[in-house]
Amino acid sequence: MTVWYRLLIRLLTPLVFIYLWLRGAKAPAYRKRWSERLALHDFPPQARDGIVIHCVSVGETVAARGLIESVLRTYPHLSVTLTSMTPTAAEMALKLFGDRVFHSYLPIDTPAAMQRFVSKLSPRLLIVLETEIWPCLLEQCQLRNIPVLVVNARMSERSAKGYQKYAWLLGPIWQSVDFIAAQTKGSAERFASLQVPANKLAVRGNLKHDFQVSDDLRQQSQSWRDELNRPVLVAASTHEGEDVQILEAFSLVLEPHPTALLIIVPRHPERFDAVARLIEQKQFNFVRRSAEQAIQAAHQVFLADSMGELLLWYAVADAAFVGGSLIERGGHNPLEPIATQTPVISGPHVFNFDEIYQRLKAVNGVQIVTDARTLAAVWNEWLRDPKKTAEYAKRAFDEFANDQGATEAILKDIKRFLPLTHGTENVRTMSMIKTTKPNNNTEIWYDPSVLEGCTTKHFEANFWRSQNKIKGSATGRSTAFFIDVGEHGLLLRHYYRGGLVGKFNKDRFKREPISSSRAMAEFSLLLKLRELKLPVPRPVAARFVKAPIWGYRADILVEVIPGAQDLFKLLLQRPLVASEWQQVGNTIRELHCAGVYHSDLNCHNIMLDDSSKCWIVDFDKCGFRAEGEWREANLRRLLRSFNKELTKAKETNQAFHFDETRDWPLLVEAYS
Structure with a gap:
């Protein structure tokens, strides 16, 4: 992404809102x-740490339906958030998936909006349908080491030339995507021409080929056909400039076929009323779907002003015209009418789906028309000769009958980037966490498998002290309390400021989204690390409290690691043996290999339990990062902490059993 892009997208943002207002x-x-649109809203905590799937509009949402269902089945322990750009896609997401997914508009691609969006959701994986990739979104995912997959991807010659022309503005966005699952060989070749590495690119087919017409839909469409008992034509996904031609063509159909019915389906809902007025002007007797009235014999046109029913209208019709093709819109996907075995007619402008139409032309599975007169001629011919019409439908269906399998192949790709965790029955993720708001200033997250309920009292030492359940404390920058509440017990920690700031501001932090606040961010990160089988404490509860006037305060409850002591305390007592230093090196390497950055790796935050197993604690301000020099910096910070404590011990004539020349090489060797 370039500086010019950052500047341009900021300048265009007010125009986007003007466009939204006008539309x-x-x-x-x-x-x-x-x-x-600016990611200023709050997501429910349960949406964090899951999978984000972006379907820009209705077409992509419908195409991805089977894949989304597969993702929901494969990752039942993770939340799925669907994003889109249009209200109709939002309605479709709700209709298809209900409360099984979260929905949000994808923000305008400004650096600040995308930083907020990715920070609030903190997804494990971003899946983008077709080609809806944005530079700032991609940059934020890269900074957080979040894989980005573009699936069902198609790239026309016109689009490829556009990306090449504006590469100076967009930057190397396609090279930065982690994987692209192209629909066709031609699309893959065009992605390759945009410098996408071969190991990041594969042909997986079109998700719409996997679409199966359900028995319920077949029965519903047959019921409509039996009730209508008349010739039915459908003009689907029509645009301004096409409706006039379609109605003119239909008027020529009514002469030899006076009982015919035209179902017209405008592409965009905001055009429903305009098309209705046009039908009235042309003096057709019509009825609207939204009127919920039965179609009578006198009705000539049925305006399908509803969402999510296009497949039904295809299945009801004897022939289908696929819109966006009589004008230079580029056409729409004909695979849905092919799936319902409805013969397809299209205009000449189909560059968006050129490869599909080339295959249809090669087997004589489509009729191309250029205007109202030629469209009427084909409709009339097909209504006169149903056998010939059926042959068109069969040739088209047979051509794509063996193209299924894209959903399964893409799901395998997703599993490569988001492997399934073994033993998921014991995994706890944010989708399983409960939230409560005791008052307007407080929010609490807690794991119901540990605490049946959680109140503000659970974060107050006096509450536990009154029950005689505080069994000890740990001191450092502040005091943390050990609480006896079960087999392992809990550790209660309040967040304090450090350094010079901490001398005049003890525990207030700058206001930020609750999901990004200190305790909540550490809570959700620990859940994810435990899911990865990393040796970290189990998070139990976290609290955010809005402070008066400015800032917030935070607390966290984690499960105590039985029999564990930090390296600082152990080294005050005795030297570590070689195997223990090696255990520490192995554990740090395990953490780093998972891409986990620890902001304060020191001898106080590394622990050994009774069996010499190593644990890492205190993940405040930590997170996932892409590979980089931070790994070496982590090790250097750890070495400094050992030497710092050694120096302090010498100054006070205490023993601190660390020798850099003897001990540190053992840790580094195991790490390497």
Whole structure:
């Protein structure tokens, strides 16, 4: 991403909101949920640490339905958030998946908005349908080591030339994607021409080939056909400039076929009323789907002003015209009418799906028309000769019958980037965490498998002291309390400021989104690390409290590691044996190999238990990072902490059993 892009996207942002407002005159939903356009809204905590799937509009959402269902089945312990750009796609997501997914608009691609979006959701994986990739979004994912997969990807010649032309503005975005699953060989070749490495690119087919027409839909469509008992034509996904031609063509159909019915389906809901007025002007007797009235014999046109029913109208019709093709829009995907075995007619402008249409032309599985007259001629011919019409439908269906398997192949790709954790029955993730808000200033997250309920009292030492359950404390920058509440017990820690700031501001932190606040961020990170089988404490509960006037305070409860002591205390007592130093090196390497950055790796935050197993604690301000020099910096910081404590011990004539020449090489050798 370039400086020019950052500047341009900021300058364009006000224009985006002007566009949303103007479009909202016809579609009021565009004037709603504006906070999401800048990622200023709050996500529920349960949406964090999951999978984000971006489907820009309705078409991508429908195409991804099977894949999304597979992801929900494969990762039942993770949340799935669907993002889109249009209200119709938001409605479709709700209709198809209900409360099984979270939904949000994808923010405008400014650096600040995308930083907020990715920070609030902290996803493990981003899956983008087709080609809807944004430079700032990609940059934020790279900074956090979040894999980005572009699936069902298609790249037309026109789009490829556009990306090449504006590479100076966008930067190397396609080379930065972790994996691209292209629909076709031609698309893959065009991605390769954009310098996508071969090991990041594969042909997986089109998800729409995996679409199966359900028995319920077949029965529903047959019921419609039996009730109508008349010739039915559908013009689907039509755009401005096409409706006039389609109605003109249909008027020529009514002469030889007076009982025919036209189902017209505008592409965008905000055009429903305009198309209705046009039908009235052309003096057709019509009924709207939204009127919920039965279609009578006198009705000539049925305006399908609803969402999510296009497949039904294809299945009901004797022939389908696929819109966006009589004008230079580039056409729409014909695979849905092919799946319902409805013969396809298209205009000449199909560059968005050129490869599919080339295959259809090669087997004589589509009719290409250029205007109202030629469209009427084909409709009339097909209505006169149902056998010939059926042959078109069969040739098209047979051509793509063996192209299934994209969903399964892409799911395998997803598993490579997000491996399934063994023993998921014991895994705890943010989707399983409960939240409570005791008052307007406080929010608590807790694990219901450990605590049946959690209140503000659980974070107050006096509450536990009154029950005689405090069994000890640990001192450092502040005091942490050991609480006897079960087999392992809990550690209660309040967050304090350090350094010079801490001398005049003891425990207030700058206000930030709750999900990004100190305790909550550490809580969710620990859940993820334990899922990866890393040796870290089990998080139990976390609290965010808005402080008066400015800032917030925070607390966390974690499970105590039985029989563990930190290296500082152990080295005050005795030297560590070689195997113990090697255990420490191995554990740090395990952490780093998982991409985990520890902001304060020192001898106080590394522990050994009774069996000499090594544990890492205190993950405040930590997180995942891409490979880099931070790993070596972590080790250097740890070495400094040993030498610092050694120097302090010498100054006070205490024993601190650390020898850099003897002990440190053992740790480094195991790490390496």
